[in-house]
Amino acid sequence: MVWNTIAEKILQLNDLDRQCQAFGAAKHRYAFRPVLSTDHLKEFERDHAFQIPDELRKVYLELGNGGVGPHYGLLPLDQWQLFQPAIPYHGADHHRQRYLEEHPDADPANPYFEADFDEITGLVGVIHEGCGHMTCMVTAGEKVGKIVYCSCDGHLSDADANLADIYLDWLHTEIGLFKEAARTVENYRTASDSPGGYESTVVKRDRERRIRSLLNMPGTDASAPYEYPEETDFLGWNDPPLPRWWEFWK
Numbered sequence: 001m002v003w004n005t006i007a008e009k010i011l012q013l014n015d016l017d018r019q020c021q022a023f024g025a026a027k028h029r030y031a032f033r034p035v036l037s038t039d040h041l042k043e044f045e046r047d048h049a050f051q052i053p054d055e056l057r058k059v060y061l062e063l064g065n066g067g068v069g070p071h072y073g074l075l076p077l078d079q080w081q082l083f084q085p086a087i088p089y090h091g092a093d094h095h096r097q098r099y100l101e102e103h104p105d106a107d108p109a110n111p112y113f114e115a116d117f118d119e120i121t122g123l124v125g126v127i128h129e130g131c132g133h134m135t136c137m138v139t140a141g142e143k144v145g146k147i148v149y150c151s152c153d154g155h156l157s158d159a160d161a162n163l164a165d166i167y168l169d170w171l172h173t174e175i176g177l178f179k180e181a182a183r184t185v186e187n188y189r190t191a192s193d194s195p196g197g198y199e200s201t202v203v204k205r206d207r208e209r210r211i212r213s214l215l216n217m218p219g220t221d222a223s224a225p226y227e228y229p230e231e232t233d234f235l236g237w238n239d240p241p242l243p244r245w246w247e248f249w250k
Contacts (some may be wrong), residue, residue: 010068013030013171013178018214020213022177028067030068032066033076034064034065035061051139052139053145054145055163056124069127070127070135071130072130080124081134081136082124083117088141089148095115098115099113099114120156123148137163180207181214184207184211185214185215
């Protein structure tokens with residue numbers, strides 16, 4: 001079963017990301033909430049007059065009521081964003097055509113469009129991506145169970161993927177990034193020179209945080225505050241400066 005594979009990869013990623021430095025991990029912390037009962041889901045379906053897609057139902061019955069997942073994780077049932085879920089979803093192309101009809105000056109070659117939220121149907125938002133963007137699932141129509149991305153402005157993008165597909169893609173990407181960070185550490189262990197200048201220019205901020213998480217350095221995890229020395233000035237951005245990981249490793 002694909003979700004058994006997903007569960008195993010979540011454990012693998014959690015083992016790599018000891019301090020939840022991957023995007024959104026500090027929120028879900030690689031855990032599912034307690035599962036829901038069949039009666040709970042049936043009551044929700046009665047209240048909102050639509051049927052939850054089979055894959056989504058199985059996740060909430062067997063894995064949990066939201067939790068670990070791409071971006072900020074899978075939302076609990078009572079936080080789903082409903083877009084008239086009982087009415088069939090007509091596809092992004094349908095909404096784009098409506099947009100072009102209502103905006104005659106729009107460039108037909110430009111794929112960008114904005115749908116009126118009141119006209120979006122047949123979707124539930126199940127993953128919050130941040131900044132108002134949602135990962136949705138089709139609940140009615142020809143593509144039930146497929147993923148649709150909805151921006152905060154109403155731009156829709158259909159994906160030829162289901163929920164398991166986007167979980168696997170997310171896990172493959174994140175595990176790959178942590179393995180890349182681990183290779184950076186291993187390369188330093190076998191190198192004869194200091195990585196100081198090299199790290200400052202080549203290793204991006206994201207990899208810096210992943211390395212610290214791999215090494216379980218103090219000061220990376222929000223739950224383990226660290227007093228940063230004044231002389232530690234590393235790579236800028238708006239985050240507090242981080243102590244040099246290679247000095248900690250030594």
